[in-house]
Amino acid sequence: MTGTTELLAMGNPLLDMQISTDEKMLEKYGLKANDAVLVNDSQKGIYAEVASMSPVYVAGGAAQNAARCAQYILPENSTVYLGAVGDDDLANQLREANRKAGLKELYQVVKDFPTGACACLITGHHRSLCTQLGAAEKFSPSHLKTEAVAKAIQDAKIYYLGGFFLTHGIESALELAQTCTQNQKIFTMNLSAPFIAEFFKDNVDKLLPHVDFLFGNESEAAAYAAAHNWDTKDLATIAVRIAALPKKVETRARVVIITQGAESTLVASTSASALGSAAGLKAVESGHVLVVPVSPLKDEDIVDTNGAGDAFAGGVLGALVLQKPLLQCIQIGHKLGQMCVGQVGPQLKWPKVQIV
Numbered sequence: 001m002t003g004t005t006e007l008l009a010m011g012n013p014l015l016d017m018q019i020s021t022d023e024k025m026l027e028k029y030g031l032k033a034n035d036a037v038l039v040n041d042s043q044k045g046i047y048a049e050v051a052s053m054s055p056v057y058v059a060g061g062a063a064q065n066a067a068r069c070a071q072y073i074l075p076e077n078s079t080v081y082l083g084a085v086g087d088d089d090l091a092n093q094l095r096e097a098n099r100k101a102g103l104k105e106l107y108q109v110v111k112d113f114p115t116g117a118c119a120c121l122i123t124g125h126h127r128s129l130c131t132q133l134g135a136a137e138k139f140s141p142s143h144l145k146t147e148a149v150a151k152a153i154q155d156a157k158i159y160y161l162g163g164f165f166l167t168h169g170i171e172s173a174l175e176l177a178q179t180c181t182q183n184q185k186i187f188t189m190n191l192s193a194p195f196i197a198e199f200f201k202d203n204v205d206k207l208l209p210h211v212d213f214l215f216g217n218e219s220e221a222a223a224y225a226a227a228h229n230w231d232t233k234d235l236a237t238i239a240v241r242i243a244a245l246p247k248k249v250e251t252r253a254r255v256v257i258i259t260q261g262a263e264s265t266l267v268a269s270t271s272a273s274a275l276g277s278a279a280g281l282k283a284v285e286s287g288h289v290l291v292v293p294v295s296p297l298k299d300e301d302i303v304d305t306n307g308a309g310d311a312f313a314g315g316v317l318g319a320l321v322l323q324k325p326l327l328q329c330i331q332i333g334h335k336l337g338q339m340c341v342g343q344v345g346p347q348l349k350w351p352k353v354q355i356v
Contacts (some may be wrong), residue, residue: 005104005155006078006321007070010169010176011063011162013083013107015090017047017055018306018344019121025121026128033126034219034305036193038133038167044339045067046130050119056344058306059097060118061136062192063162065307065346067102068335069314070160072348073355074321076102080152084108084139090115102349106152108143109136120306125299127306138170141175157185160317163192166203175204177210181248186320190313191216194223201227209248213320215313218260220306235260240287257330259312259337265292265330276326292330297338312337315355322356332356 026033029043039046059068064081066241071079081098085107087090113135121128143149153159157254159180161173180187187210191197197204197220205225208214217225218235225238232238239256247254253271258267267290269275275290282289315336319329335355339348 003079005080005152006074007067007158007160007317008080008082008152008156008354009063009067009070009160009162010082010173011135011165012061012116012131013064013085013094013105013226014061014116014118014131014136015093015121016058016060016118016346017050018058018304019050019053019055020120020122020335023123025107026123026339029130031121031128031130033123033128036129036131037195039130042128043130044132046119047117047132057093058344058346059094060307060346061116061158061162062164062310064094064098064105064191065310066160066162066314066317068103069311069340069346069348070318070321071101071103072336072352073315073318076322077104079103080156081105082143082149084110084135084137084143086113086135087111088114088115090117098282106149108139109140113138121303122306125302125305127304129306131164133168139169139172139174144172144175153179158317158321159187160313161186161187161189163190163196163204163208166196166200166207169313170203172205173207177207181210184190184249186212188213188215188317190214191224194219196220197224197227197277208242209246211247212249212252212254213316214242214254214256215316216256216258217309221258236266236282236284236289239266239289240270240284241267244270245262255326257316259309262294262296265334266290267292267326267330269282271275274326290327292327292334294334295338297341302341304344306342308337308340309344311348319356324356
């Protein structure tokens with residue numbers, strides 16, 4: 001498998017500007033703990049203020065984080081990442097982080113716009129993200145047809161789309177998803193933030209028929225249910241209902257994976273066999289849910305929760321590439337998520353530690 005593209009991820013490359021602060025700064029910019037938003041006019045001053053506070057700069061972008069984390073447990077050159085950046089030093093910092101992680105990026109360079117940035121405000125064990133997309137939202141479908149990208153798409157066996165990409169890149173996202181479906185490959189997607197399910201509901205619904213594995217957290221799942229006027233707030237029921245939605249490749253049941261921070265992860269499908277284990281399954285509506293406990297961490301071991309969900313998704317994706325049983329995939333995701341919260345920003349330990 002060395003040297004062969006197994007996993008292809010697409011999303012918005014960003015450089016995170018990270019500070020520890022207090023609730024007053026969240027209030028100043030109309031932000032919430034454990035939320036993610038696109039910057040609005042009243043929030044644009046946040047970047048200059050954060051820059052003046054000696055921030056830690058960390059390579060970010062949710063799908064790029066997940067791709068690096070997947071590569072962490074995979075053979076060299078297994079993972080390729082697509083996104084758009086500017087022609088600037090921020091992009092070079094992202095390239096260097098990817099080089100260290102062994103992730104191959106095939107960026108589209110947009111010279112007239114800066115590389116995207118994300119102000120990451122850490123308050124205790126919570127994080128709030130405010131993103132300015134810059135060049136990231138200028139990604140063009142034509143980039144998918146360039147020689148190197150087309151080959152990576154052809155070679156990959158599993159595809160991953162960050163939900164944030166749906167704020168601007170629905171045409172490219174659909175083209176990638178349709179290619180995956182036509183070739184009977186595995187397409188995965190992350191809901192990424194509550195506002196994606198709320199304000200970009202139609203784009204999510206256009207992609208879902210192609211999705212084999214859907215990732216989200218409890219607030220994102222609840223936002224999806226609310227956007228569709230479902231009559232329940234029960235997460236297991238919501239996960240099963242999403243799993244039961246129409247699907248293009250009917251020979252594979254959809255699997256929906258909902259994390260809940262330190263609480264157990266819920267893994268739902270309409271097919272018990274898709275979950276890979278009879279132990280611990282419970283029946284919910286017309287489907288099944290596997291409840292996977294999370295090993296608790298001590299407060300002193302939690303440094304920063306930014307990127308923990310991305311690390312979890314990356315761990316699951318990498319384990320899927322390695323064809324591990326689904327329960328083990330979730331447990332590997334938990335390990336990478338916990339490793340991430342013990343670092344500053346969405347980073348992992350170097351030299352590598354044994355995960356799989």
